[in-house]
Amino acid sequence: MSKSFNVNLEYLTRVEGHGNIVINVRDGSLEECRLEIVESPRFFEGMLRGRSVFEVQHITSRICGICACSHSLASIQAAEDAIGFTPSEQTVKLRKLLMDLEILDSHILHIYLLALPDFLGVKSFVPLIDTHNQTVKRALRMKKTCNQVCDILVGRHVHPISCTVGGFTKLPREKDLETMLELLEGMTKDLEETAELMNQLSFPQFERDTEYVALVSEDAEYPLLQGSAIGSSEGITVDKKDYQKVTNEFVVPYSTAKRTKWNRESYMVGALARLNLNYSKLHPKAKEVGDALGMNRKITNPYLNTLAQVVECFHCLYHGMDIIKELMRDGINYDEEIVVGLNEKKSIPVKAGSGVGAVEAPRGILFHHYQVDDNGHITDANCIIPTAQNLQNIEYDMRKLIPEILEKDEEEIVHRLEMLVRSYDPCISCSTHFLKVSFVK
Amino acid sequence: MKPPKVAFFDFTCCEGCQLQVANFGESLLSILEIIDLVEFREVMSEKWDGVYDIAIVEGSITTPHDVERITKIRQRSKTLIAYGSCATIGGINGIKNNFSLEEIKKYVYGDSAQLFETLPTRPLHEVVEVDYFVHGCPVYPPEFVEVLKCALSGLPYHVPDVAVCVECKFNENVCFYEKGITCLGPITRAGCNSWCINNGNICYGCRGMVSNPNEKGFQEVLKQYNIDLNFIVKRMDMYNTCRLKQNLQGGIQK
Numbered sequence A: 001m002s003k004s005f006n007v008n009l010e011y012l013t014r015v016e017g018h019g020n021i022v023i024n025v026r027d028g029s030l031e032e033c034r035l036e037i038v039e040s041p042r043f044f045e046g047m048l049r050g051r052s053v054f055e056v057q058h059i060t061s062r063i064c065g066i067c068a069c070s071h072s073l074a075s076i077q078a079a080e081d082a083i084g085f086t087p088s089e090q091t092v093k094l095r096k097l098l099m100d101l102e103i104l105d106s107h108i109l110h111i112y113l114l115a116l117p118d119f120l121g122v123k124s125f126v127p128l129i130d131t132h133n134q135t136v137k138r139a140l141r142m143k144k145t146c147n148q149v150c151d152i153l154v155g156r157h158v159h160p161i162s163c164t165v166g167g168f169t170k171l172p173r174e175k176d177l178e179t180m181l182e183l184l185e186g187m188t189k190d191l192e193e194t195a196e197l198m199n200q201l202s203f204p205q206f207e208r209d210t211e212y213v214a215l216v217s218e219d220a221e222y223p224l225l226q227g228s229a230i231g232s233s234e235g236i237t238v239d240k241k242d243y244q245k246v247t248n249e250f251v252v253p254y255s256t257a258k259r260t261k262w263n264r265e266s267y268m269v270g271a272l273a274r275l276n277l278n279y280s281k282l283h284p285k286a287k288e289v290g291d292a293l294g295m296n297r298k299i300t301n302p303y304l305n306t307l308a309q310v311v312e313c314f315h316c317l318y319h320g321m322d323i324i325k326e327l328m329r330d331g332i333n334y335d336e337e338i339v340v341g342l343n344e345k346k347s348i349p350v351k352a353g354s355g356v357g358a359v360e361a362p363r364g365i366l367f368h369h370y371q372v373d374d375n376g377h378i379t380d381a382n383c384i385i386p387t388a389q390n391l392q393n394i395e396y397d398m399r400k401l402i403p404e405i406l407e408k409d410e411e412e413i414v415h416r417l418e419m420l421v422r423s424y425d426p427c428i429s430c431s432t433h434f435l436k437v438s439f440v441k
Numbered sequence B: 001m002k003p004p005k006v007a008f009f010d011f012t013c014c015e016g017c018q019l020q021v022a023n024f025g026e027s028l029l030s031i032l033e034i035i036d037l038v039e040f041r042e043v044m045s046e047k048w049d050g051v052y053d054i055a056i057v058e059g060s061i062t063t064p065h066d067v068e069r070i071t072k073i074r075q076r077s078k079t080l081i082a083y084g085s086c087a088t089i090g091g092i093n094g095i096k097n098n099f100s101l102e103e104i105k106k107y108v109y110g111d112s113a114q115l116f117e118t119l120p121t122r123p124l125h126e127v128v129e130v131d132y133f134v135h136g137c138p139v140y141p142p143e144f145v146e147v148l149k150c151a152l153s154g155l156p157y158h159v160p161d162v163a164v165c166v167e168c169k170f171n172e173n174v175c176f177y178e179k180g181i182t183c184l185g186p187i188t189r190a191g192c193n194s195w196c197i198n199n200g201n202i203c204y205g206c207r208g209m210v211s212n213p214n215e216k217g218f219q220e221v222l223k224q225y226n227i228d229l230n231f232i233v234k235r236m237d238m239y240n241t242c243r244l245k246q247n248l249q250g251g252i253q254k
């Protein structure tokens, strides 16, 4: 095969943020293959210096509108860890519910609006309004429901209002709990239909075994908000405080975007990695669906990340409903409602320290790390987002995939690659410290 | 009449304001019946090379490339809507302007800092002409619908120029100052239905300052409650750095 072609796909669409794919095949061999990040840098870590730990979550949730709740939760965890504050059981429960809602919402956005058009051979959901009207309506309906439940819980999904360091500034009333439960119950049928639809799609065949990394826990719960450690499919775990041993950020010579690797040349985070590490801990309902979709084994086809998301949707929906039911049964202690500006009144004691937050955002493990001075002001900040951790892995996937599909026409190759990148559901807008890449011509 | 061609664009931002559109649910379909959505990179691969009747632009301008791109978009658009705080006032991205560019670049990127360019954060109207403003971080969906209606029918939209306190009082919230806590409601422009205060949090000023804030009155409030001016300035520069700096420097150059 002596095919030659260049691909220079500017502005990947249907992903969050700006990225390019650059490929150069000469005489049938792959000379160059990169996923470039061209997002304008935003300097969050730099901007956080000097800000109070009590307002930092408000700023960091603006790193990403799609996973604003995850950033809030990771940020709060890091801040509380740094000043030595332990949240109440009720607070943790509500935060877990928020995590469930966020993953559910984000996965639905990806499954239907970003990924599905590829399988139906169209460029976006817009033409589907005519051809698959019920499907589009179902997607929008489910998204809206997640959003409504989030509105009740934290004021809004894009940049939650009431969840802050210390707890919640507004706690759901009894009636709110009932409404949230009703709304979520109303989603179960739509989700069943989602699983059926997904079962009918044929995913591209491609296998590449890699290292899978996710939070792991000692207890029986599927770890999303807080795991006891960071685990790898290579059988290694480290404390979350030692996250830098996992991420090992490095720069590669042909591209200036920061990458990560741990025990192998690259690793994958996200729904598929979580399933590969923690399948047995999924909610029974999710396991049932996962078994039916054939996800109950080690999966090494990255395209199936979308199916892993479907399984997680079931987990998050049912786990979330269980939390609400528990809260309804036990009642909510409203004395825990916190008043912001506590920092002005110094009701939460502050001390200098360092804190790490690690949560499973929809796209994978997310780290926030703050150093705080005696006044509770940040002196140093580091945020490592899931997409940064996946970048190197995506490139290795592309390198293995391209030779396997070289006989296809160029358009099809490009489409396969786009689909591959999209299956990771990359969130480039999160980019806290991606570097701009210069073109190698 | 042909439905107007509408497109969404994003610059330096979190894309949260765009997401608010997907959150409309099924009512999004009725909006799509009256417009022709031709570009929306976050959720569409379609491209359009003609003239946009309405360009809805999110994000602030922070790189030379951003400047070029927004200038081209403006040339091709009959109406341009600045969408969300990043676009209307610089938003959170403006915090960067509190630091020296060289220093903050070095802090985040170390030795690789020289590899890319960045400019002080600017809202859209400091670079191109803007026809409509939708403030908020994120935008408040009912207001966006209002603005869209106005833009579609060619009517002006007047951003409320009263303080968030006005809406806060209508919502019968107990004022934070009475609890001894500072809130930026008195100088921030309304239109969000006092979103944050209704949810137990303070106003951080995300919609920007009213055009003529009652500075004297506000200073008296601060004095009455014994609040340090630096404390409040620090809080204001979360969203309003672009304007604060502009006042200090007597205007930012285009």
Ligand code: SF4
Pocket (backbone or CB within 6 Å): A062, A065, A158, B013, B014, B015, B016, B017, B018, B058, B059, B083, B084, B085, B086, B087, B091, B092, B136, B137, B138, B139
């Ligand atoms: S204004 Fe806020 S929500 Fe909107 S894009 Fe900017 S940071 Fe995101």
Ligand code: SF4
Pocket (backbone or CB within 6 Å): B164, B165, B166, B168, B169, B173, B174, B175, B176, B177, B183, B184, B185, B186, B194, B197, B203
């Ligand atoms: S709480 Fe804030 S917005 Fe409401 S009245 Fe008081 S100062 Fe104004």
Ligand code: SF4
Pocket (backbone or CB within 6 Å): B136, B137, B164, B188, B189, B192, B193, B194, B195, B196, B197, B202, B203, B204, B205, B206, B207, B208
């Ligand atoms: S209350 Fe203030 S910070 Fe909250 S949305 Fe309204 S203007 Fe923005």
